[in-house]
Amino acid sequence: MSVSTSPTGPTASPDVSAVFAVSGVGVRFGGLVALDDVSLAVGPGQVHGVIGPNGAGKTTLFNVCCGFVRPDTGTVLRHGRPVRDLRPHRLSGMGIARTLQGVGLFRGLTVVENVMVGADRHRRAGFAATLFALARSDRDERALRERAMAALTELGADGYADRLPGSLPYPVQKRVALARALAGEPDLLLLDEPASGLGSDEMTELGELIRTLTDRMSVVLVEHHMDLVMAVCDRITVLDFGKVVADGTPDEVRDDPAVIDAYLGEEATHS
């Protein structure tokens, strides 16, 4: 087991190049320790998996990364610099996008409008331009729509652009949600259980897609499906009871006895 984040010494060099890192994060909910001294560092163009049994603190860690939960100890680092006062609405401006467990689509907006909201950080026209429907506002809308359509096309969901999300099959909704995250052109993508509810073919497709994203962004993946995680991740952090029990390449993690104890031992019978 190797926790690779120590901010001092020569081993710190990969951390400086890390696009995103958390260091020594601890979170308590009342008496319950949800996270205890958790660190991870995501390199540029890397797919970093976070796995662990139910209740290991994966989602809490994600919520710390997004500013939904304030850690009691530790820091979140972006390009090696600590992020002060992290708030969810600041993420997209920082080039970070996150998908939600489930889909979290806006059900009253068409598919393309959903994705346009994801691209909202690229807007240029303000309130007055919209109020008076100035040409500037129309141009801006057109640009946002083009961005949205490009993201939908990339995910093969452009044919559904004018539909409402509720009328679409679940896997398509998941793709739309991913398109919404990509439309903001992030350089870090946080995926919260992207494979839940998908069939095995769709999961393979998703894995291939995630690998194609790495030339543009780093990806952090919280996921239950070990096949997917092992296939796409460059590095994996294993959590158990809020602690990092292992951190390394898929092969290292796979053979780590602590991981087998914590996780694979009970899961391996399923897969």
Add this chain to the structure above:
Amino acid sequence: MSQQTDEPAAAQASSPVATGAPRPGPLAAVRRRLPRSTFGRHALVVLLALVAVVLVLELTSPFRNSQFATMSYYAIAAAGLTVLTGLNGQISLGHGALMAVGAYTTGLLLGDDGTGLPLLLVMVIAAAVTALVGAVVGAAAARLHGPYLAGATLALAVAVPGLAIYFDHTLGGEQGLPVASPDVPDWFADAVYFLSANETPTAKYLAYLGWGTLLVVLLLLANLMAGRIGRVWRAVRDDEVAAELAGIRLGRVRVLAFVVSAVCAGLAGSVLGVVVRLAAPSGFTIVLSLGLLTAVVVGGLGSLEGALLGSALLVFLPPAVTNLGIGAGLDGTQAAQLAPFVYGVVLVLVMLLAPSGAVGVVKKLWNRSRTNRRGPSTRRTG
């Protein structure tokens, strides 16, 4: 919930008319489907509506004129409310109070002898003052949800008329504050005479004033709804967390919606003041706020057409029902009591049978007929 702004865009998109010269490229298809200009489209609709308004007001009796004037201020407030509740998901039981702010501001600035500021300037100031109040209320409202928000805005509806009674020296107390009736400008009377050879009594002028304001308000609201602001409002309504992750500041967006809605209510109050010639606490009770809310719901939440329709019902349904009642042999009092009853029945029926309101039903029928014409298979492409 219905978003009527999608309707024109969708209708336009489905028509095969190519707009402008589409440049070649992978997105040409997308570009071709876009309407030429939002402003052009909305302005055209408003101009057509203006023609209709002139025709109706010139061809109807002074009594109808005054009914249309009443409808105009209900519709202005309802349009603002439908944006707040339908698009942004915030309920307000306090819009009557915001109208009171507009009406009292108008009364104070106009003076009771008409020696105050010019009317248009007064209306702008009334809107600005109400916007300020709306920003304060909106900031509180942005932190509240559902029944708590309803309760807080209800408190506003109860408290504001009370203020008028407390400060009875400046605000006229229970009797209310007289509002000067504006003179009909000569140029306006001349223009109407030129068009229709009719004189312009004050009642008709006020109807024009109300409807002119209403059309401007509708134009601007339609612009907002069709553009980025409307989309962001709806996104916040549908999923806060996802909206926040897209970089949207929930509080700001909610306060903005409340302020826009308050401006409408302020303008509505201003028009009400000059039409009724009085700003009195009894005119801004909770009944007014509830009336606006029911108008918006019956017409179709989140739809400007629905707000218009709902306000029309609010104004024209009670006298019609009363007349029916008298025709059916009821005495005056009984007939007058029939109107609120019928209104309540209509509301309950709408909630049961057509929760998306009148506009929602029409839209559903329209979509169905379109699907049938094109064949159901075309909707399953992609």
